[in-house]
Amino acid sequence: MSLGFIGTGTMAGAMVEGLGGGDILVSPRGAALAADLAVRFAGVQVAESNQSVVDGSETVILSIRPQIAEDVVRALRFRPGQKVISLIAATGIDSLREWVGLDLPITRAIPLPFVAARRGVTPIFPPNPEVAALFDRLGTAVLCHTPEEFDLLAVGSALMGSYFGLLETVQGWLSAQGLSETASRTYLAGLFASLGVAAENSPDNFATLRDEYSTKGGLNEQMFRVFAEKGGTAALTTALAEVLARVRG
Numbered sequence: 137m138s139l140g141f142i143g144t145g146t147m148a149g150a151m152v153e154g155l156g157g158g159d160i161l162v163s164p165r166g167a168a169l170a171a172d173l174a175v176r177f178a179g180v181q182v183a184e185s186n187q188s189v190v191d192g193s194e195t196v197i198l199s200i201r202p203q204i205a206e207d208v209v210r211a212l213r214f215r216p217g218q219k220v221i222s223l224i225a226a227t228g229i230d231s232l233r234e235w236v237g238l239d240l241p242i243t244r245a246i247p248l249p250f251v252a253a254r255r256g257v258t259p260i261f262p263p264n265p266e267v268a269a270l271f272d273r274l275g276t277a278v279l280c281h282t283p284e285e286f287d288l289l290a291v292g293s294a295l296m297g298s299y300f301g302l303l304e305t306v307q308g309w310l311s312a313q314g315l316s317e318t319a320s321r322t323y324l325a326g327l328f329a330s331l332g333v334a335a336e337n338s339p340d341n342f343a344t345l346r347d348e349y350s351t352k353g354g355l356n357e358q359m360f361r362v363f364a365e366k367g368g369t370a371a372l373t374t375a376l377a378e379v380l381a382r383v384r385g
């Protein structure tokens with residue numbers, strides 16, 4: 137299928153990179169990236185306008201920020217037979233359908249920058265098979281059967297900053313105790329990468345893994361116990377609930 141991106145920013149760039157080119161039109165806004173993608177990937181062209189993207193593609197991928205989405209999408213004229221994939225955060229299918237103005241199949245997706253390396257896990261709703269195939273090319277599509285499931289994975293997707301924030305906090309503390317930033321960075325990045333692989337490859341649930349990786353009475357057990365006792369897990373739970381409220385709009 138020919139793809140057209142409305143909004144050529146981080147996500148559009150990552151998807152084009154992961155796809156390695158193809159029959160792809162990108163919109164002119166985000167000019168420098170659009171031009172770069174057209175140079176680097178065969179079959180990628182920069183359209184003259186947002187409307188030219190819609191006119192020239194079968195599947196239109198909305199990759200603009202939520203704040204401008206309504207104005208941008210309402211201004212476009214779609215045609216019957218087209219499909220729409222929306223990456224726009226916190227914007228439900230009912231609103232999107234009203235802005236599109238036609239009863240086209242609309243699928244929401246939450247790709248992350250890892251699609252560039254075909255390592256993205258991408259929630260989609262509804263579980264449209266063609267869209268699932270697209271994101272399976274870019275890693276793994278995670279099929280959601282209700283909007284509620286999709287919103288919950290959107291909350292999960294908002295943990296990236298906290299992941300790095302955790303590493304940042306630990307690195308700051310280690311530095312204050314005298315460890316070089318290079319040593320802590322090498323160690324922490326490697327440790328967390330290995331933990332990610334261990335989680336991905338293990339059939340065990342996370343509670344079991346925590347147990348397996350925490351010797352009874354050992355340092356790992358103490359670390360999580362103090363973290364939980366001092367409100368770490370409660371703070372995380374509150375943050376999850378507050379982000380879910382925002383995701384639901």
Ligand SMILES: NC(=O)c1ccc[n+]([C@@H]2O[C@H](COP(=O)([O-])OP(=O)(O)OC[C@H]3O[C@@H](n4cnc5c(N)ncnc54)[C@H](OP(=O)(O)O)[C@@H]3O)[C@@H](O)[C@H]2O)c1
Nearest residue numbers: 143144145146147148165166199200201202223224225249
């Ligand atoms: N980045 C992520 O990890 C991530 C993850 C999940 C979901 N999302 C969602 O994906 C969407 C895109 O995110 P992003 O990170 O790719 O954003 P981004 O990097 O800010 O890209 C948005 C692009 O839209 C362009 N744009 C602005 N006004 C436009 C208009 N009127 N018509 C066409 N294009 C216009 C911008 O161009 P200029 O630079 O010229 O202004 C920019 O290139 C957002 O809704 C976001 O919530 C992002």
